[in-house]
Amino acid sequence: MKEQKNVDVVILGGGPAGMTAAIYAARANLSAVLLEESVTGGLVNSTYTVENFPSYTTIHGMELMQKMREHVDSLDVEVEEVCDIESVSLEGDVKVVETDEVVYNAKAVILSTGRKPIPLDVPTECDQVHHCAICDGGPYKGKRVLVVGGGNSAFDESLYMLGIGIEHITLVEKMDRFFAAQSTQDSLLGTGKVDARKSTIVHDLVVEGDTLKAAVLENVETGERETVAVDGVFVFLGQLPNNELFKDVVTLSKGGYVVADQHMATNVPGVFSAGDINDKHYRQITTAMADGTIAALAAERYIRS
Ligand SMILES: Cc1cc2nc3c(=O)[nH]c(=O)nc-3n(C[C@H](O)[C@H](O)[C@H](O)COP(=O)(O)OP(=O)(O)OC[C@H]3O[C@@H](n4cnc5c(N)ncnc54)[C@H](O)[C@@H]3O)c2cc1C
Missing domain, CATH: 3.50.50.60 (FAD/NAD(P)-binding domain)
Incomplete structure (x- = not known):
């Protein structure tokens, strides 16, 4: 029998969007778990120097993500890396995310799974x-x-x-x-x-x-x-959206990106999305973080209401 855990919000994907969402969720006093199939940091880990992140004229991508991760850890968010997500069920009031070890029952889910290389x-x-x-x-x-x-x-x-x-x-x-x-x-x-x-x-x-x-x-x-x-x-042929887990329930654009409103809400109540997985023009660390912020705050409002 797998362990069952009840949490406020499950965040899928630990790039800048997911980690920012985790920080805002924790600070809003939500119990949050961040599930990452690899290691946290996302695409930024593979960017040698980042020269457009306000507050650092230049910083190694991995170092920036390490600092973000330290911020997440300081807030006691549960982070599971190298996590094998077997299934997600998003449509009910209780969202169920099943990994190889745990079944998470959540009030809200934030999708921040980003993109993968073609x-x-x-x-x-x-x-x-x-x-x-x-x-x-x-x-x-x-x-x-x-x-x-x-x-x-x-x-x-x-x-x-x-x-x-x-x-x-x-x-x-x-x-x-x-x-x-x-x-x-x-x-x-x-x-x-x-x-x-x-x-x-x-x-x-x-x-x-x-x-x-x-x-x-x-x-x-x-x-x-x-x-x-x-x-x-x-x-280096470009990127494709990581939408496999939720593509059958969440409305996607023609290119397979999540269609979210200005509050990062998807068509499924209680399911929000943030970062590069969203259908949008500008995919940057700062825009991913902005989406993560909005998604977490909107999830908090959804849960409290
Ligand atoms: C070569 C390159 C250079 C770039 N340089 C810059 C730059 O200099 N400055 C800048 O601002 N932006 C840059 N970007 C863009 C920036 O990296 C992205 O906009 C940003 O990383 C998006 O963050 P994200 O969290 O939405 O997605 P990602 O960073 O892609 O993170 C998504 C995370 O979700 C995880 N994931 C995927 N599927 C699953 C799943 N099923 N279950 C669990 N986890 C999953 C992934 O492993 C990953 O860790 C660059 C992008 C590329 C490709």
Whole structure:
């Protein structure tokens, strides 16, 4: 039998939106539990430097999230990391969130599950495909990597990888131009260590045993293929919403993002949503925190009424 716990609010996802919601919920005297499938910090953990968070001209993403986590912990919020959420039932007055160990019965739920990277669509899988240079770039020092994507993330992360000693980068973009800021493009291409190709996709990967040996690239205009020796692949193709747990009950936009009103209320009474999972234009740490604030305060009002 799983342990049963009654709480005021369950927060799903421990990025800046979820942690801010936890802080506001605790300060409003609500019993709150924050459930995180990985470790708290969300996408910010993989951002090397944050330069637009008011009060710090520059700060490492992980450090900022560590400070936020310390704030959460100071308020005695229950935080469960590496938590396997098996099911959620949101429609009744009592919301039920079941993990592998505990069944939480809550008066309100805040959805703050953010987004996940779009995967590389190739037939061959291997362990050397990554989505975060800060997290996984270290072992490729002195080696050659393939970067997939031509936007700001791809160029920024490539600069970071050259900075930590990666020897050479092949960067491919499907469209006929790169989308990163011109100054970032100039910085990266000026290093002389990058072979950047437009109109190019990854056709497949060449793996021997468990080890990646090369990538087969294809020019989408000519159909020409070329095999390029690489030790690792870093994919920066954008993000998709983490909506699997609630997509059948909460109203979503065409793109799969949660449709919430100005109080972060969803179509389901007692269910609020915050941060990047919401259907909105500007996805930043500050906007995620603003949503988390509103969601927690609105949840408090809902519970008290
Ligand atoms: C490469 C990159 C660089 C960026 N740089 C900046 C920047 O410099 N400044 C800035 O302001 N913003 C930046 N952003 C945007 C910023 O990271 C996001 O707007 C912010 O992290 C959103 O916070 P969030 O809490 O909504 O979502 P996330 O940070 O994505 O957190 C969501 C959390 O929910 C967890 N989760 C997901 N599914 C489940 C589930 N089923 N159960 C439990 N937990 C789950 C995830 O593990 C994650 O920890 C950047 C984004 C990217 C991709």
